[in-house]
Amino acid sequence: MKITYYGHSTIALEVKGTKVLIDPFITGNPHCDGVVQAADLSPDVILLTHAHGDHWGDTESIVAACSPLVVANHEIVTYLSEKTGHEKVQGMNLGGSFDMPWGRVTQTLARHSSSFPDGTYGGHPNGYLIESGDDVVYVAGDTAPFAEMAWLGEEYDIDLAFLPIGDVYTMGISGAVRCAKMLRPAVTVPVHFDTFPPIKVDVSQWEARMIDAGMRAQVMAPGETLSL
Numbered sequence: 001m002k003i004t005y006y007g008h009s010t011i012a013l014e015v016k017g018t019k020v021l022i023d024p025f026i027t028g029n030p031h032c033d034g035v036v037q038a039a040d041l042s043p044d045v046i047l048l049t050h051a052h053g054d055h056w057g058d059t060e061s062i063v064a065a066c067s068p069l070v071v072a073n074h075e076i077v078t079y080l081s082e083k084t085g086h087e088k089v090q091g092m093n094l095g096g097s098f099d100m101p102w103g104r105v106t107q108t109l110a111r112h113s114s115s116f117p118d119g120t121y122g123g124h125p126n127g128y129l130i131e132s133g134d135d136v137v138y139v140a141g142d143t144a145p146f147a148e149m150a151w152l153g154e155e156y157d158i159d160l161a162f163l164p165i166g167d168v169y170t171m172g173i174s175g176a177v178r179c180a181k182m183l184r185p186a187v188t189v190p191v192h193f194d195t196f197p198p199i200k201v202d203v204s205q206w207e208a209r210m211i212d213a214g215m216r217a218q219v220m221a222p223g224e225t226l227s228l
Contacts, residue, residue, distance in 0.1 A: 007032055009162075031195060049072075051115055063086050064084070071089070073124060079122070136157060136159050138161040165203070169198070189218050190203060190206055190219060
């Protein structure tokens with residue numbers, strides 16, 4: 001599995017010949033300037049954690065360009081289908097799993113809110129556990145800490161976890177470190193920070209806290225790729 005981070009919460013996976021794009025916020029995302037444009041991406045699958053504009057992002061333009069399968073909660077895929085006529089969708093809900101030829105996706109809890117840029121209710125926000133062979137990636141989505149993360153850490157051998165650290169709208173550094181302790185991933189990557197002034201953080205403080213906790217931390221630059 002090859003994983004590319006585009007800044008904020010936008011993540012691309014290449015797994016078994018399938019291109020998966022998570023929360024495609026590219027236009028208006030300062031991390032993407034000079035790195036990638038929405039027109040550069042042609043995913044086979046889009047996964048959405050919730051409907052806020054900094055996650056919904058370029059979904060509509062990418063759908064119009066390359067007609068990917070869109071996986072999200074019921075409210076989001078219904079909104080997309082009714083607004084654009086796009087019917088290549090898979091609705092899910094918390095705790096549910098969906099198998100695809102390249103792997104399995106499970107929707108996990110996220111403690112946040114969700115509405116579209118036009119104010120329409122976006123259903124319950126979520127994260128994703130993505131499994132392909134022996135590889136397990138956890139994308140928390142926008143969230144506060146929650147105790148059930150300990151269950152995920154017990155049930156899944158997580159190779160890579162993406163956790164928000166920007167504070168104000170999600171958990172901050174302390175909360176993210178606490179979650180990493182519960183999840184016990186092999187590697188944790190911080191997301192949802194330094195995009196806008198309210199979520200500017202000193203990521204080196206997060207790294208130091210993770211190291212002190214005996215956890216492996218990796219800060220990915222926008223456009224950086226790693227492989228599992």
